[in-house]
Amino acid sequence: MDVHPGTTAWTTRRWLLVGVSLALAVLAALSVLGWAVLAHATTVNTRLVDRSSPALLAALRLETAFVNQETGIRGYGLTGQSDFLEPYTRGLVAEKASVDSLRELADGDRAQADLKVVLDRAGAWQSMIARPVATAPLTGVRDLARQRALQGKGAFDALRAALNVQQDHLMESRLKARSDLLTVRFQRNLVFGAILAMIVALAGLLFEGLRRGVTYPLERLAADTERVADGEFDHPIGSNGPADLQQVAGAVERMRQRLTEELAFTDTARDQLAVQAADLQRSNAELEQFAYVASHDLQEPLRKVASFCQLLQRRYEGQLDERADQYIEFAVDGANRMQTLINDLLQFSRVGRVHDEHSRVDLEEILTVTLNSIGIAIQESGAEVTHDPLPEVAGDETQFGMLMQNLVSNAIKFRSPDRPVRIHLSVERVDDEWRFAVTDTGIGIDPEYAERVFVIFQRLHNRDAYPGNGIGLAMCKKIV
Secondary structure, three states: OOOOOOOOOOOHHHHHHHHHHHHHHHHHHHHHHHHHHHHHHHHHHHHHHHHHHHHHHHHHHHHHHHHHHHHHHHHHHHHOOHHHHHHHHHHHHHHHHHHHHHHHHOOOHHHHHHHHHHHHHHHHHHHHHHHHHHHOOOOOHHHHHHHOHHHHHHHHHHHHHHHHHHHHHHHHHHHHHHHHHHHHHHHHHHHHHHHHHHHHHHHHHHHHHHHHHHHHHHHHHHHHHHHHHOOOOOOOOOOOOOHHHHHHHHHHHHHHHHHHHHHHHHHHHHHHHHHHHHHHHHHHHHHHHHHHHHHHHOHHHHHHHHHHHHHHHHHHOOOOOHHHHHHHHHHHHHHHHHHHHHHHHHHHHHEOOOEOOOEEEEHHHHHHHHHHHOHHHHHHHOOEEEEOOOOEEEEOHHHHHHHHHHHHHHHHHOOOOOOOOEEEEEEEEEOOEEEEEEEEOOOOOOHHHOOHHHOOOOOOOOOOOOOOOOOHHHHHHHHO
16 A cells, blocks of 8 residues: 555544644634624624514504594594494504503613603693593584594694604614614625635645545545455455554454354344244234133123023022122122123224224214214213314224224213313324324323223222223223
8 A cells, every 4th residue: 555654653543633623723713703793693683673673663553553543533523423433442452562562672762762752742632632532422522522623633743743753763773773784794794705715725624634644544444344344254354554543454354253253153043033033923823812712712601600690680689688689799790790801801802903904094084983972971971072183094993993982981981070071182293193182171190000001901990980891091002
């Protein structure tokens, strides 16, 4: 390999240390200069955008508010009809909002003085004509308006003049801010142009230095490693360039030798892993089949036990002692509960196995069908169910129906006796997915039980308080 004189005396770390130190020093100076220019530009822009322009708009809205007031008072004075006072009322509200904005945005003594003059003249006009006419009785409002028409016109003309002065001053302030912004933009462009030129020159110097001391040896090292990566595991890695790069090349060579030794072992391990994965898949399938068969085959004997217990209860109720009746009732209840648990287990085992046909599903339609199917429970509980506009998604229609029915039914079942039942299904777009949430005004779930409630047959209350077997949320989690 051809190496320039003096190159090998420098390690990569030395090259990088010198180059980065020089670059950081120059960039630090440029950053300080750029920060100062940007700070000044931000200040000027903020004054224009956040104060000068909003203040001018607020002054224009204030003038419109006074015009509306004058229009309403004049219409009421001419016609005597109270409907004409509506612009006056709206104008008072708009006046207050505009004045509050101007007090906050007005910058400097002149702006505050202009606002004071406007408010003083507005107050004079309002006390002279607006408020007396607005509060005058219908029978005398026309006479009062005619009597004070001339005075009112003069007062309002004075108010207009004050508004014009205010707007002229605000416009002058805005133009001044805009001129300052154009100036600082020119300065910013000039400074950043100089910064860019210096960065380009610095990058060229650093590139040439790094190419001579680092890049060329790294290219040779990369070419050797590419040949190894393409499958030439017997190709040796050459050691060239600075001392630290030679150390890297030696480490890569040792890694190549170790990888070559490990390849044979990896092939064997991969074969074993494939066998284990097949065993695991077969085991899961057998477990699902066992749950289905067990729950299905237990139905018949359990149904017979329940039937004969119920026959005993109907035939011998009242003929035996009270304890015997109680024992028979316990047997009937236990058989019925066991039958319900087995049905629930059978339904749980079918999730994702029987119903798993993905297609485009309209959730609006699914929710409508679900609410109709539990309409009696909704009516009896007085529940109010609302929802955001629901999208179409990909999934199994039956599983979506089971999911919505379980969630809404749970919200109705675990309602609070102290609050009306309000259930809301919300949805929002998060990147390329939809995120759904069901919220209600029910009794809630303590955080310590947040995981437990999703475990099959786990309950937080006894059956006397809330019926059920504790499988609903477990099915919801499995479906999701």
